[in-house]
Amino acid sequence: MTKPSPIPPPEISEYQVGESVGYLITRVRSTMSNLVTQRSMAELGITSQQGSILFMVASGKCLLAAELAREYGIDASAVTRLVDRLEKRGLLTRVRSNEDRRVVRLALTPEGQAIAARMPAIFTGVLNSLLGGFTPEEVGFLKSMLRRVLVNAGEQTGVTRDAASKPDSKS
Structure with missing residues (x-):
């Protein structure tokens, strides 16, 4: 076991994390996500990420799992797990394309559409507060x-x- 060094090196001790634009953007994003999750869990029983995915599919911006992965900067396997959970809850389905059988599009169920329709009010309420x-x-x-x-x-x-x-x- 190594001992923690009592004095951090200058590149760490001189760095003002609270003045970092990257840190501030990350903290704001985390805070927004947590607040949206609190509201969406209380009102809809879903996380902010699940609600956001339903919204992105409903808006037509992301109709493929690969598009969701790019939009959110997460790997395809994480998107697959999220889509699996939403599909298991009956909020979305996978639909194979008639034109290209390799393509699987995402489509919302009526319940998923109803939840997606409620997300803008949650997003707006949180942002108006912040x-x-x-x-x-x-x-x-x-x-x-x-x-x-x-x-x-x-x-x-x-x-x-x-x-x-x-x-x-x-x-």
Whole structure:
């Protein structure tokens, strides 16, 4: 067993984690996820990740497990387990494509669709709480900056330049 070093090296002791943009983004994401899970578990009996997946399928943004894996940055086996759980609960089904039998699309059951339809209100409620005291302009600026981060990472944001500059609701 090794002893912990009493004095951390300078690259650790001088690093101000509370000033790290990456740390702050991670903490905000974790906090949002926890708050959405609290509400979605209380109201719908599902986690934020399950609700988010149902919403993404309902919106048409992610209709394949591989698309979910890319969207959430998780491996295919984790998506498969999530989809298995949602399918076991009767919230979604796998549907083999008629055009290409190798392709398996995800489709919501009526119950899954009903839950997906309730997720935007949960997302918006949590974000409105977290963004309390922000002006619409500040929210618009925050969204614009976050979109720029995504563009810098090579991601498409799916928002036109005009829409990106317009302040709107806090969600």
